[in-house]
Structure formats: C-alpha cells, structure tokens
Amino acid sequence: MKLIELHIYGYGKFEDYVIKSLDQFVVFYGENEAGKSTIMSFIHSILFGFPAKQSAEVRYEPKNNPKYGGKIKAFFPDRGVAVIERVKGKASGDVTVSIEDGTIGGEELLKDLLKRMDKGIFQSIFSFNVHGLQNIHALKGEDLGRYLFSAGTIGTDKLFHTEGFLLKEMEQRFKPSGRKPILNEKMRELKEVQAALKKAEQLNDQYSNWVSEKEEIEGTIDRIEKEIQQLDQAGGQLREYKRNERLVLEAAALERKIKEQGHHFFPEDGLKRFEKLDDQLKVAQARGLAIKEKQDHFENELEKYIPDFALLEMETEIEARTKNLSLYEQLKQEKRLLESKLEELTEEISLLNDQLHTNFNEENIQYSNTSIFIKERVENIQQTQQRLADKQQRLEAEFDEEKKVLAELEANAQRLKSQLLGEDKRKQLMMELDQLENRERIQAEWRYVNDQMEAVKSNKAAEKVKSKKEKSKNRQQTLLFGGISLIVLIWGIMNGIWLLAAVGIAGIIFLTVGQLRSIDHPESELSAEAQILSKLIERERDLKESLSRHSDGNFFSTKSLLEKDEESRQQHRELIVKIEQQHHRFEKVVQQFEEWEAEQANWKQKKTELLNQLGLSEKQGPIKLLDAYHLLEKQKQYFREKKRTEESLKTVTASIRDMEDGLKMLAHRFLQNGNLTPVEAAGALKRAVREALEQQTKHRDMISKLAELGEELASLQKEELVLREEQAELITNADAVDEDQFRLKAKNTEQVKGWSARLQDINYQLDASGIEVEDREKILTGISLDEQLGENAAKLEAYKRDLTQQFDSIADVKHKMKVIEEGGIYSELLHQYRQLQHEFAEDAKEWAKYAVAKDMLSKTIGRYKEDRMPRMLAKAENFLSVLTAGVYGKIIPQPSGSGFLIEREDHVLFEANELSQATAEQVYVSIRLALAAVHHDRYPFPIIIDDSFVNFDHLRTARIIQLLREMSSQNQILIFTCHRHLLDYFSDKEIVHLQDKSLKEV
Template identity: 75%
Template sequence: MKLIELHIYGYGRLEDYVIESLDNFEVFYGENEAGKSTIMSFIHSILFGFPARQSSEIRYEPKNTPKYGGKIKAFFPDRGIAVIERVKGKAAGDVTVSLEDGTIGGEELLRDLLKRMDKSIFQGIYSFNVHGLQNIHGMKGEDLGRYLFSAGTIGTDKLFNTESYLLKEMEQRFKPGGRRPLLNEKLKELKEVQASLKNAEQQNAQYSQWVHEKEALEIKIASLESEIGLKEQKLLKLREYKRNEKLVIEAASLERKIEEINHTFFPEDGLSRLEKLNEQIKQTQARVLALKEKQQHYQDALENNKPDLELLAMDTEIDARIENLPLYDQLKQEKRLLESKLEEITEETSLLNDQLHADFDEERIQEINTSIFIKDEAEKLQLSQQRLSDKKLQLEEEFEEEKRTLAELEANADQVKRQLLDDDRRIQLMSELDLLENRERIQTEWQHVTDQIKEVKAREATDKKRMIKQQKKARQQSFLLGGIFLIVLIWGIVNGTWLLAGVGAAGLIFLVVGLLQSADGTEQDHSAESQVLSKLIEREKSLKEAMNSQPGGNLFSTKSLLAKDEEARLLETELNIKIGQQQQRFDKVVQQFEAWEADNASLKQKKGELLKQLGLSKNEGAIKLLDAYHLLEKQKAYFRERKRTRENLRAVTESLAEMEDSLKVLALRFLQNGNLPPMEAAGLLKRALREAMEQQAKYRELASKLSELGEELAGLEKEELVLRKEKMGLFVQAESDDEDEFRLKAKNAELLKGWKARQEDINHQLFASGIGDKDREEILTGISLEEQIEGNTLKLDACKRDLTKQFDSIADVKHKMKMIEEGGVYSELLHKYHQLQHEFAEDAKEWGRYAVARDLLSRTIGRYKDERMPKMLAKAESFLYVLTDGSYRKIIPQPFGSGFLIERKDHVLFEANELSQATAEQVYVSIRLALAAVHHDRYPFPIIIDDSFVNFDHNRTARIIQLLREMSKENQILIFTCHRHLLDHFSDKEIVHLGEKSKNAV
C-alpha cells in the first residue's frame, strides 16, 4: 500500500487540510503543536477506525467544526487506487471505500484491502517513535535483551511484558526453595497436618474398622438402590406395554392387510391425472379445427396485397436525399459564413505578425517547432529564471547568517584559549598531584598498619589471659590424672597386680610428656605473634618517615585547577569541531553562489538557443519566452484554421451541386419529370414511397400471421400427440390394459393409502410411548403382561425391605463413629486436612494456568526463532552493518529463552546490556526496520517514523537516512520530525512543511 493523498475534514486542530502527491520518501517537518502527532493518528484512525471513547488513545475530535474525519487516497498493488473515507458515525466511524473499477464497500472491503491487518500489529511493525528508544534507556541487565527480542517478534514490548508478568505471577504463588509464596506456605502446613492426622489415626484403630464397615454398607446400599431403580424402570415399562397392547395388535393387523395388496404399483394421483388428460385432449382437438378455418381466410387476403418492389428497393436512397434537404439550406448558409470567416483569419494573422515583429507565412510558420517539448522547455527556462532570482536572495541571507555564526564561534574559541594553562604550569601541577596522591596513599597505609598493631597487641593480651586460664585448668586436670595413675600404680604394687601397676606407670609417663609438649607449643605461638608485631612496628616506622618526607600542598585545589583546565581544553576541542563544521557550511554557501552563477550563464545560453528555434532574434525586446511561444502557437493555429476554412468552403460547394443532381435523377425515374425544383421533387417522392411501404407492411403482417397460425397448428397437433402418449404411460405404470382396469386399481390404491395413514398414526403413538420393534415382539409373543407385572412387584418389595435393614445397620455404625469423633482431635484434624487439600488444589490450578501460558509462550518463541526469525535477523544484520559502519556484524539469538548476542567485527560477543546506549539504539532500529522489511511481501504497508533518530550523532543520522532511502525503493517511508537540523539531509521536494494547505504549495 502506498499513500497518495491525505484530506482531513476535521481532526484535532486541523480542518480542511490537504496533503497531495505523496512520494515513496517523505519528511513531515513542523514545530511543536504543528500537527505531526495529529496526522499520524489520522492515518491510523482512517485505516482502522477512530479510538473508542473509553480508550487511552486521544480521539482528536475537532472543537470548531462538526466535521470529524477525512479521507485517504492510496494505491494497492492488487486492487489499484482506492479512496478510503471515514466520518463521524458509530464508535469507530462510518467508512466508505471506493475502488477505481467502480467497486464501493465498507469495513469488510477495507479489511480485505488491509489483508485483515490489526491496528496494534500495524503500529507495532510499521509505526514506531522515540518511546521505543526511551524504553531502552530505562532497562538494565537481561531485560534489555528480552526487550529487543520482543521488538523483533511483534514490534512492541508486549511479548517482553507478557513474559515478565507470567513469571511474576508464578513466583508469587510458588517458588522452589521459597518460604513466603502462597503454595510453599500451604504445602508446609499440609505436611504438618498430615503428620498429626497419622498420629491420631494410630490412636483410633477401632474407628478405622468401623470406617471400613461403613464403606462396605454404603457399597451394598448403592447396589440395592441401583437394583431397585432398575426394577422400578422394568415395572414402569411393563405397565406401558399393557397400556399400548391394543395399538400393537391393531398395527400388526394393518401390516398383514397392507402386505396382501401392496405388491402392485399405482401412480400417485393416477385417477385425477387420467381425468385431466382426457379433458386436455378434447380441448386440443377443438382448437385445431378453429385454427384451420382461420388459416384459409389469411391465405386469401395475402393474394390481394402485393407492393411495388422496385420503388421499395430505392427507399434508402430516397430517404437519404429527403433527409438531406435541411442540410441543403444549411450548406448554403455555411458557405456564406465560411467566406466571411476566411476574411477575419487573414486579418488576425497580419496582426500577430506585427506583434512578433516578423513576417510568417503558411510555409515558414510550419517550419517553426512548437511541440510540447519546446513549450515544456520554455516553461522550465522561465521557472528556472524565477527560481534563480529567489535562490540568489536566499543565498545572500544564508551567507550573512553563516558568516556571523562563524565569527561568533571563533570569538568564543579565542576566549576559551586564553583560559587554558600553559604547558609548563600544567606539567608542574600534574607532578604535584602525583606526589600529593602518593602522600595520601602512604597516610592511609600508615593508619592501616597502626590499626593492625593495636589489633595484634589486643590479641596478644587476650591470648595471654586465655593461656593462663588453660594452663591452670590443664595443671588441675594433670594433677587429678596423675593422682589417679599414682593410686593405680601403688595399688598394683601393693597387691601384686602388675598389670595395674604397668597401666599406672604408663599413664604417669604419657602425662609428663604431654605437659612438656603443651609448654613448647605455647612458646612457639608466642614467638610467632612477636615476629608479626615486630614487622608491623618496623613498617609503621618506615611509613611515618616516608610521610614526613612528602611535600606540603592542597590536593583538592590542585585537582580543581587541573579539572578546570581539562574542561576548558574539551570545550576548546568542541568549539574547534564546530568551527570546522561551520566553515564547511560557509564554504558550502560560497560554492552554491558559484553554482548559481554557472546556472545563470547556462540559462542565458539556453534562452538564446530557444529563441533561435522559435524563429525570433535575441533583440525582440522584453517579451517573455512563454508569451512568445503562445503567440507563435496561436499564429500557427490561425494559418491551419485558414487552410481548413478554404478546404471546407470547397467541400460545401461540391456537396450542394451533388444534392441537386441526385434529386433530378430520382424525379425523372419515378415521377417521369426531371425539371421539378428540389423541394417539390422531394415531397412527391416521399409520398409515393410512404404508400408503397404501407402496402408492404400490410403484406408482411398477413404473411406473419399466416406463419404464426401454421406454427400454432403444428404445436397443437404435437400437444395432442404428447397427451395421448402420457395417457398410455399411466396405463403402463399401473400395468393396465384399458381405462376400466386402471380405475379398479385406483380404488385399491385409495384403500391402501388409508391403511398406511392409520399405521403411521399408530407408529407415532407407540414411538411417543417409547415402544420399539423389539418391544412389540415381546408384547405379541411373550409371557402374559399381568403375570410379569405381578412378579416384578414382589421382587421390588423384597429389595426395599433389604434396603431398610441396611440403612438401620449403617446408622448404628455412624453413631459409634460419631461417639469417637466428638472426642475432638481426629475429626478436627481430618476436616482441616481435607480443607487444606482442597485449597492447595485450587491454588495449584491457578499456578498451573500461568505455567501453561508461560510454556506456550516459550514454545511459540522457540518456533519463531527456528522458522521466522532467521530471515528477519539476516535483514537486521545487514542494516546494523550499515548503521555501525561495519563495527558490528551479527545478531545471534540466545540458545535458551529470549534475548540476543551481538557480534563485533573482531568476533567478540556482547549481551545487549553490555552495549553502549547508542549501539543498543542502533540494534533496536535495525530490528524494527528488518521486521517491517520481511513483512513487506505479504503486507506492503508504509513505514511511519516519529523522531526516532534525534539521539544519533551527525554520522549515524546520515547512515540511517541513507538506509531509509534504500528501503524507500520498496516501502513507502514517512518521517515526522520537529528538528530543523535533520532537513539538511533531504531535498526540498521530499519535505512537507506542516501548516501549509498542501504539499504542492510547500
């Protein structure tokens, strides 16, 4: 689809606003509040309907006019040019679509033209603005990659938002290893109640036995109730059989009667058809006799009316001569007018020669080239002359403006340069900064070493106190153990138990060795701590000496001076860049002046050449080229008109002579008088021809009637034959030899019809009672219905008595169970357990819905990545290569989930959040443009862009605009902007200045 023209009747602040002749690449420029957003919304509204009143979108209803809406003229490749008009009506407006083949339709035709495209999908793929880039600025981490993936899928962040929403809802309900989500809490509570319930069940063994007994009784009761129901249904069925027994017997009797006489076929309504055929045959025979008499009467009249065929053969020529009589007088008048006109044209040609200061005749004027190409050249030269004059004024204004701007930038650069530090002073300050920063580092390290010394000393004091306590406790334990071992040794020696004596001696030896080792370990630990402390003290001393040797000075003031100098140097660099750019603009204006002078000289040369082609000299005064062309064209037309007038005069004279001669010949042949005046001869010929034609018409009428009678007579004879054949066909169908036998069979057929009607009525009654063919056989051939009803009644009563006994038994069991349940613990736990189970199942279903939705979304994303995304990414990679000037080459989908990896030219991969903001914006723009490009074959819609490149620098802006120009060869590109500096990249014919009435006016 290509938009050709927009006509806004009333939409927002725009009223009766027209934009015509839209090309494939258009830029809509206007200041704030000029109507850019209004026009974009207008395009969406005409194509897809006005926004609903409760919608968040603005409806842009006009305040000063009752007209709301407008129309769009667009070209569709498969349907041609269409005019889409939408005005105020129902919520979305009333739409009318007119095609160039004359087809007119409404919403359905518009949906067909738009290939069922949805408004949100259209805005997501083909219409985007700066808000997409602003979303990139506010995202961190993997969210940026998922957002870019969503933009590459459906053009908006809906996929990203949907995925985040589903994950958030799932985690609010259940999270593996979580505690606070609802399902985690309920699962924990359910396990606790289940454990308590099992404990309660172990204390109620008798209760479990009664539960089993109750379940067995419930099963037996259900079985008895089912059996009672079946027997009651059987009893009802038998009673229904008894009620319809007479109808079944009657139906069987009718079936036997029908079988007896239903072996022959008799045609439907055969008797009435026979009577009708007999009547038709009689009527046809009477009409045949009447037509034969009428045919003889017309034959006689035809012989008495024969016309003059020779005169009638000349009727065309006579009518032509008579009809030309008014032309005869007209030709005489025309001859006089042509002679007068010839004199006027001669005078006009003489006057035009005087105005052109030339002497053109018929031969010379035809040599002058006044083709449409010469006219177009004259118009172009005249317009070029006017354009060059306007261009000169514009260039003079731009020259002064660029010159003033360049002078201001140079003055600012000189002022900033005076604020810079000289190189020696800057080197001195940087050296001082290094020394001061070193001093600060040494002071920090000294403070840290001092803190470590204090910590080691504190730890030594603490360890010393702890060791004293441990040694005291160890001595006490050693004395105790030593006393025990000594007692064992003495006891063994006294009693002669040498084994006990050996154990006591060995214990004393081990105890002494342990005390000695413990003392050595303590001394070693103390020695290690002392070495660490001495090293720290030496480091503290060396740092203090280094700190005292550092020079004095203020670190903050030094940094401040260097920062100000650095800021001034950056400003100077920026101003130098701007001066370079401004110098280029200034040189560009000077070059345009030079180009203007060359164009002006070329224009003068072309003007002289064109005057020479028109047969005029350069010194013809101040006459304009286009005026001279029109005068020459007019002179040429006068000479052609004079030639045509002479030829017409000669033709009129010849026609008058030819008309007079032809009338004389006809009068001599049919009126025997060749000297009559033309008017009198024509009247007599006309009267004779009229009489002959009346006689011929009467003859033809009689012949036609006679032919019609013959055809009607033949038709009646055929009709009679057909009726007789149809009558014989009825006899054949009924297998009858004559009419009497046919009538007898008709009587039997009537009886059969009555029996079948009664049989159908009985079958309908039996069907309504639910009695089928098997039921009929059972009624006719089975046991007596009274006996069956009595037997089933007895069995049903026995089942009901058994059911009453079972109800008594289960009531007793339930009473015993209730006695235990009223004890409290088990019943309450059981009720709580079932309630928690139900609540957990309901919450799990809710979680499952979100889980299934997220799984379906993941599968859809995976299918898109495998089937459709490769084509889109190939296009996006080519766009990104152009936008980044070859710095980034590939866009690779993440192997799991959504998101992208971006490959730099040195084959290093980056996640989306690792890119700079500017590069992330370029990736976003590449994906959005590629999404529109790959959908173009199926949905060839225009791409609408609203200020999406304002954050790009000059080079990136130039590259994106060049890319859009390439895309405009296939897609129509519409760009809306309020930034004037972007207009330098476009030609005047590509820019629509909003505020004008039409593009052509701009």
C-alpha cells in the first residue's frame, strides 16, 4: 500500500487541510505543536477507525468545526487506487471505500484491502517512535536482551512485559527456595499441622477402633438395605402378576378356540374385493354400449369433409411464394437504392482520381501495392520525415546555443587574462612575502628567547633564596649534631669508653666532609645556570641583527595580492578547460548536421521507391505519402464496393423476376386465372389453402375420434375379461367351488380375525405390564400367587427389624466418637489440616494457570525461533552490518529463554547489556526494520517513524537514512521530525512542511 494523498476535513487543529502527491520517501517536518502527532493519528484513524471515547488515545475532535474525519487516497498493488473516507458516525466512524474499478464498499471492503490487519498489530510492526529507544536507556541486564527479542517477535514490548508479568505472578505464589511466597508458607504450615495430627492420632487408638467398627456396621447396613430393595422388587412383581391374572387366563382360552377352528387360507379382504370387481364389471358393460352408438354417428359424418388433396400437396410451395411476397416491395426498393449507390461510387472514384492526379480503373488499381507491409513502411517514412524535421530544429538550436556559450567563455577567459599579474611582478611579491614570513618567525623566536631569559633569572633568584634557607637550616643541624658528637667524645675519653669516643670522632669527621661538599655543589649549579643565560643572551643578539637586516612591509597585503592572483589564474585555467570542452561539443553538433543531411538523402530515395510501388508520382507536385496511401486504400475500397453493388443488383433483379413468374403459374393452375397481379394471386391462393386445411383438419379429427372409440371399446372388452378372471382367481384361492361357498368361508374368516384381534390386544396389555411368556407359565402352572405374596412380606419384615438394630448400634458408636472429638485437639487439628489442604489446592491451581501460560509462551517463542525468526534475523543482520559499518554483523538467539547474542567482526560475542548504548539502539532499529521488511510480501504497508534517530551522530544518521532509502523501493517510508538538521539529508520534494499557513494545500 502506498499513500498518495491526505485530505483532512476536520481533525485536531487541521481543517480542510490537503497533502498531495506523497512520494515513496516523505519527511514531515514541523516544530513542536505543528501537528505531526495529529497527522500520524489521522492516518491510523482513517485506516482503522477513530479511538473510542473511553480509550486512552486522543480522539483529536475539532473544537470549532462540526466536520470530523477525512479521506486518504492510496494505491493497492492488487486492486489499484482506492479512496478511503471516514467521517463522524458510529463509535469508530462511518467509512466508505471507492476503488478505481467501480467497486464501492464499507468496513468489510476496507478490511479486505488491509489484509485483515488490525490497528494494534499495524502500530507494532510498521509504526515506531523514540519511546522504543527510551526503553533501551531504562533497561539493564537480561531485561535488555528480552526487550530486543520482544521487539523482533511482535514489534513491541508486550512479549517482554507479558513474560515478566507471568514470572512475577508465579514467584509471588511459589519459589523453590523461597519462604515468603504463599505456597511456600502453606507448605510449611501443612507440614507442622500434619506432624501435630500424627501425635494426636497416637493418643486416640481407641478412636481408631471405633472408626473400624463404624465402617463394619455401615457395610452391614448397606447389605441389608440391598436385600430389602430386592424383596421390595420381588413383591412388586408378584402384585403385578396378581393384577394381570385375569388377562392371562382369557388369552389362554382364546388361543384354544383359534387352534380348534384350524387354519384355512382366505384372501385378505376377499369378499370386499369380489363385490368391487362385480360393480366394475357392470360399469364396463354400460360404457361399451355407449361407445358403439358414437361410432355409428361419426361414420355417417365422415363423408361430408373430403379436402382438395392436390392443392394441399402444393401447400409448402404456395406458402413459400406468398411468404416471400412481403419482401417483394423491399426488393424493388433495394433495387432502386443499389442503382443510386452505384452512381455515387462512380462519382467518388472519379473524384479520388482527380485528387491523386491518376486515372485508376478496376484493372490497373490492382497493381498498386497497399499491403500492411507497405503501410508500415509509409508510416516509417512519415515518422522519419517528422523526426528529421524535429532533429533539424533541435540541431539548429543547439548550434546557436553552443556557439553563444563558446563566445562567452572566450570573452571571460580574455577578461581574466588581462587581470593577471605579470611574471616579474609576481616573482617580486613572492620574494617580499618570504622575507616578511622570515621576519615574523624571527620576531616570534626573539620573544621566546626573552621569555626564557626572564625565566632563568627568576629561577636564579629563587634558588639563591632557597639556598640561603637551606644553609641556615644545615648550619643549625650541623652545630647540634657536632655538639652531640663532641659530648660523646669527651664522655668516652673521661670514662675510658673508647667505643663512644670512636663514635664521637666518626660523627665529627662526617660533619666536616658534608660541609665541604655543600660548599662545592652550589658553585657547580650556579655555573650551569650562568652558561644557559649566556647562550640565551648570545642568541638574542643574533636575532636582533637578523631583524635589522630584513625590511619592514605589510605581510597580509602582499599575501592577499598573491592569493587573489592565484585564484584568478585558477579560474583562467578552468575556463581554458571549459573552452576545449565547448569546442568538442560544437564540433559534435556540426558532425550531427552532416549525419542529418545523409539521413535526409536516404529518406528521399526511400520515398521515391514507395511512390513507384503505389503507382504515384510527384511530377504534379509534392505528395504527403501517408495521406496518399490512405486515399489510395480508400480508392481500392470504392472499387471493391462498386463490384459488390453490381453483383447485389443482379441478384435482386433475378429474385424479383422469379417471384412474379412463380405466382402467375400457381394462380393459373388452382385459380384458373393467370392475369392477376402478384399481390392478388397470393391472397387468393392463401384463402384456398386455408379452406382446404380446415376441411382436412375436420376429416382427420373424425378419423382420429373413430380410432379412439375403437381403441376405447377394445380396452373395455379387455377390462371386462380381466375382471371376470380376477373373480375366478379369488374363488380358486379361497378353495371354493362357487360364489356361495366363497361367501360362507368369508364369514368364518372374519370370526377368527375377531378372536385374533382380542388376543393381540391382551398380549399388548401384558407386554406393557412387563409380563413375559415365562411369567404367564408361572401364573398358569406355579404356586398360588397369594402364598408367594405372604412369604415375601414375612421376609421383608425380618430384614427391617435387623436394619433397625444396626442403626441403633452405629448411633452408639458415633456418640462415643463424638465425645472424643468434642473433648480433644484431634478434631481441631483435622479440621485445620483439611482447610489448609483445600487452600493449598486452590493456590496451587492459581499458580498452575500462570505456569501453563508461561510454558505456552516459552513453546511459542521456541517455535518462532525455529520457523519465523531466521528470516527476520537475516534481514536484521544485514541492516546492523550497514548501520555499524561492518563492526557488528551477526545476531544469534539465546539457546534458552528470550534474548540475543551480538557477534563483533573479530567473532567475540556480547550479550545485549554488554553493548554500548548507541550500539544497542542500532540493534533495536535493525530488528524493527527487519520485522517490517519480512512482512512486506503479505502486508505491503508504509513504515511510519517518529523521531527515532535523534540520538544518533551524523555518521549513524547518514547510514540509517541511506538504509531507509534502499527500503523505500518496497515500503513507503514516512518520517516525522522536529529537528531541522535532519532536513540536510533530504531533497526539497521529499519534505512536507507542517506549519500554519493561509494555503490549505501542501
């Protein structure tokens, strides 16, 4: 689908706003509040319906305009251009769809055009914005990989949030190593209660025995109740036998009577059938007499209606002659028209001969070749003539233009050459520039040397101050250490401790040597600084002498003159190159003129040859070849039409003569008058034939009626014979001699039927009461039913007494158990244990729902990885390689769970959270674009992007724009942005400026 035009009647801030001629790649630019979000929402609303009033989406209903909605013109590859209009109406609006083939429909037709795509899936796959990148900024760790996987699956973060929601709900209910989840707490409580319950059971052994006794008594009660139920059923059956005893006895008596009467065959409804046949036989005999009377009447009338058979034999020819009489006047009129047309064709032929300056006739016109091949050559000659004329005009214009450009270039080159500096002047300025550049360099070095001298002097003064401080400090330390060494020495000598005396002497010697070294070191340092300072003073003197030797001058003025001259020389060189190129183009135009003259000569020769083949000549003046061909073709058509007209005239004349001769002959034969006109003869012949046909019809009707009466009489005779045979067959089947014996057997048969019907009725009643054949035998031959009923009642009473005793026993046991249950902990623990089991089962069911949902989601993700994801990842890897300039090129699904590994060009794998923020954004964009690309075959919809690349630097932005340009060959790309710097990547015709303006069309 490609959007061509948007027309907003009223939507948000836009009223009667039109955006026309949308290209394959369009950028909507506008500052904040310009209406970018409104345009995006308008596209979604027209295609999929306005948002509901309770929806979180903005409806953008206009404040000051009653119109709400608009229309979109779009191209669909399989249906052509369609106009989709949606205005305010029901909740989602009233939509009308018009296709260029004339099809008009509503919501269903729109759904067919959109391949049953809904708004949510469209926005997930083909419409994305900066919020997707903002989610990447907010996510960390494994969440980032799962988010990218969700984007590659359904285009949004729904899968990511769904998976997280299911996992969170499951962990709130159960964790394998958790303590706070509901199921973990319930399991711990169950274990504690179960342990307490086992201890209570050990203290209630007697209770267990009573439980066993209770179960045994309950089993006995079930057995007795079953016995009582069986006895009740047997008593009911005996009472049913007693109720039907009279019917069983009557049935047995009827069976004996039927058996005594014996079995004699008699036809079913034999007497009724015999009497019916007798009645039919009497009716047939009466109808036979009536038919014979009719036969006599029709034979007498037949002689009156004998037609003229000779006239009837010529009926077909007479009808044909009279039928064509209606054409007689038409043929005469046609003859006059053909004669008139023949005169007109002769005049037209003469006129065309005058226009062609020829004298064509039916013979020599055939030598003129007007075949389709000649026509093609004529058209080619005509086209060549037009092309050569156009080429001549174009070459003349190009000749003038190239000549004018060449003159302008030569004039500009001459002007620039006059402005150039002479070689001597240029050399002099270059020498001055070198001297000025040296002076600037020497001055910079002189300032550097002065700075160094000041630094050395400053260091020297600082060193002197520092040296004085160090000398004062060293002097104090030396005096202190020397005093200590002298005291140690004196103390050792006075006390005879020579080791201390040696230490004191060593300390004095060490101080003396150190003092001597400190005196020598500053002198060496001072001498080094003096040498550096003297070198700097000598260099300063040399630099001053160099400055005195270089003359003063304006460095920048000289440099500007030389740069301006160099620029002019460069322009002059460029003009020289352009002049050479222009000379080449000018020569090319001249060469094309020569080629045109050769083509013109060739064309004239071909035209002369074609005129000869057509039989024409230009001696009388120039001929337009194509017009002459058409006139010649028309002339041939006139000759052919003239020939057809002459042949038609001969045919019409012969037809008129044949009609007149045929009618005269028929009138003479059948009307005895050959002087009638064709019209009079035709009318009289028609009347004669009509009268003969009427007589023939009456004659045939009478013959047909006589035949029908004969057939009907024969049929009645056959029917009478069949009826008599059927009566005889009934008597024979009943094994009777005559009709009287047949009637007697019929009476006996009816009596047996009555008994059988009563027996059948009794059997039906017994079957309905459940009395089978065996039951009847028991009633007729077994023990008395009264005795059986008494015995059954006695057994039933005994079992009921036993059941009462068992109920008393179980009530006593239950009372004892209840005493223990009411007075102990066991009942409370048991109730608590059952309650906890029930609660745990309910919570486990709730956990199982989320576990099953997560398992189904995992399986769905697995199938998606195997079936659909490889194709999407192949596209995404291609896009990622383009966006990262080949640094990252492979996207690998995680072996388990949902996430991706990204491979760098050195084959190092990274998880999504290990990538830089910018690279993660590129992976997201690659996956989203790949998802839209792989759905293009089934859903060729536009891709709508809202400011999704604002965080990219200029290199990444250039790559993504280039990638989108390549994708625009398949999908239409619509980009909405408020950043002006992005417009540098697009041409003016690709940019739609959204801003308040008086014009309503963009």
